Amino acid sequence: MNTVILHKLSLLPEEPGCYLMKSREGEIIYVGKAKKLKNRVRSYFTGSHDEKTTQLVGEIFDLEWIVTATNTEALVLEMNLIKQYRPKYNIMLKDDKSYPFIKITDERHPQLILTREAGRDKGKYFGPFPNARAAAETKKVLDRLYPLRRCPESSTRPCLYYQLGLCIGTCAREVGEEEYKEQIRKIVHFFHGGYRAVLKDMKKEMLQAAKKLDFEKAEQLKEQIMQIEVTMEDQNIVLNDPVSRDIFGFAVQDGFMCVHVFYMRDGRIIEREVIFRPIGSKEPKRAFLDFLQHFYGESGNTLPKEMLIPAAVGKEAAEICVSARIVQPKRGQKKEMVQLATKNARIALEEKVSLMELETV
Known part of the structure; x- marks a missing residue:
């Protein structure tokens, strides 16, 4: 270990963020994330490791780090940096694995879907969300509160989702343009801070269910509340627009x-x-x-x-x-x-x- 790395290890902050390992030639050979940069980065230079990590440490000539506000930010930034630099030791993430987005599609009657591909189309994307399960649960809540079309555009018979109250019903009735736009506005508002009011209502509903001894419903609501909170953890490193x-x-x-x-x-x-x-x-x-x-x-x-x-x-x-x-x-x-x-x-x-x-x- 050279003296520069040794000194840098003493300067590492106890905050979340990403770290970038560099070779002698200045090439970024590994990108990682940490809840506490100080603990995680130091661990590479202490104790025993598997063959891959030992080989990595042997090539590290310099290191940098980027502090983030939350661990979620670190997860998303790590993904973006790996895709940008393609470090040779990030084998596990080299298969273009990415975190899910919740998307409002660009169609006559838009749908709300989960996708791992953020395209350049006119759809509205929210995310990415490092916790895929939490994102899926959040979408379920949105499907219940603000249902959009869940069936093929060409459907002319009421679908199962409509009967369950999870489809706006373009398959069963004439849905006005303004009614549909209002549902979309509510979903967009949810991601722009409106989720807090939704959580407040859900917590009231959970307490009422518990008072009625409907513990199954109360537990279900508790789980959904927790997953929404995980999904909507503040991310300062992502904006949902294409502006450079x-x-x-x-x-x-x-x-x-x-x-x-x-x-x-x-x-x-x-x-x-x-x-x-x-x-x-x-x-x-x-x-x-x-x-x-x-x-x-x-x-x-x-x-x-x-x-x-x-x-x-x-x-x-x-x-x-x-x-x-x-x-x-x-x-x-x-x-x-x-x-x-x-x-x-x-x-x-x-x-x-x-x-x-x-x-x-």
Whole structure:
């Protein structure tokens, strides 16, 4: 184990995230996830391992990590990074295994389905969801609350699902366009925060069932509530739209600036970049604006449709530097993405400064 890795192991945070193992040539040879980065990454360098892991550890020359807000985020980010880099030691995930989405199809009478393929069609996708069982249970609840078509479009006889109250009934009656759109609006609202009200109602229903000694129904509702909570655990690394975004965070320490960029394409973070720059006594906001100008100008990086930057940076000044749609989110998921980029910039800069101090000893 080289001294750089040894020192980096002492800097690992006790937070969830992904770690990237690199070879001497700088190739990413393994991507993993952890509930606690410190414990998981250190475990590779202690104790005995199977042949594959021993071979992997023997090739590790450097390592990086990305902190996430939750373990669910780490799971999804791991999947995206593996698909992007195709590390040779990620054999188990090389078969294009992916997590399920819940999709509203793009049809005259859309359906609600589970799928592992997020296409570029006009359907509405929600996810991905690392817990497939929880996603399936969540869909069952949506089928019960806001039923859509469950049978072939050409059906002219009432289907079994309609008789069970799980199909809106295009097979049995004329369903108005507005009625159908309202069901879809309710499903979309569920994924955009409306699930909290649904959970509240389900908890009331569970208590009422228990009071009536209907323990089977109460237990079923309890299980569904739990699975919805698992499914809807906040994910700041996924947005359900196709907009290309670059998400920036930065930190300054001891005359150095670190900029952390998340590259989001088709609603998913596919890559990140960490850039260090000496800035001397330059004011941090000015240093960041100069960086942006260089990043998209002299460096030739492709402008995305949207850039997310910290609110502390002047939007007008940033727009002068870069001719792109600049967003400084004040709330919600986009704000949390910028905060995550900023947090990773701070962690990376602290690591860099610590390593520089080690070199001067």
